[in-house]
Amino acid sequence: MSLVTVGIGDLAVTGDPRAVIVTHGLGSCIALVAWDPGLRVGGMLHFQLPASALSPERALDAPGTFADTGIPLLFHRLYARGCRKEALVVKAAGGGSFNDRGGAFDIGRRNHAAMWRILRHARVAVVAEDVGGSRSRTVRLFLDSGRVTVQSGDQVAPL
Template sequence: MQIIIGPAQMHIENTRDVILASTSLGSGVGLAAYDPDANIGGILHFLLPSSANNKYRAKKNPFLFADTGISAFLEQMYQHGVRSHGLKLVAAGASHNLNQGTPYDMAQRNCLAVKSILAGLKLTTAYEDFGGSFYRILRIQNGYIYVEVPGHGEKKV
């Protein structure tokens, strides 16, 4: 069975018989987390860097934003019995249009947000793949996390 995680969504599952996959990641970021001991995996797919100006919407759906989404996602991973020391983390996405610069480069801010939030939690990623003008798909399957660029291969972590 395959479970698809769309924008502003997250899903956590025992991945023994289940594949978790994000939809295409645009300027948003996908964060995949996998605990090999518990066989629990999860993917968060957030779109926007900060809920600071949008508390109401963050309360309704924290997974839309990096700040509220990452903490809520990891909290739920821990509730599934996952331990932070064994957790494999992979982050990908933050693609942008050609010539897209500040102040409208949300991809860059999404990228910085995930790095800074994970650093604040003293968590490190096993692999990161950001930027460019193409889409990526994150997938957890058979104990590995994959970052796929459709038509251009994939990286197995």
């Protein structure tokens, strides 16, 4: 097994069938996962904020930080590996609400809304998601099968 760790504002795409792509500590951030079962190529993005307009210079250095720059980059890298949009199995997790009394910032909800807006515009279907709430999540994509798991504490569930 080859472990590929995706940090906050980062993404990874691989076709290594021994790889497991993982991201830890999803709170209000969202992990967007895509896998092509025919090619056995997959990727994961861990984005932190909905819009790059918040920090255009940061978007240049770390486009994966934002939904509006990271999501297109993830799909561009998948397409560069031969993936086709209609073949991709897309899933998402995260978007929780933490330390936001009264919902003043509501970053998790805003991240989720931005993700859906971008994916709808691109006509990309999401087949499963585990979003919201107030629990931290770890997400894993197993490249050999396309299986995605979401772990919160000791609980691991398929997505």
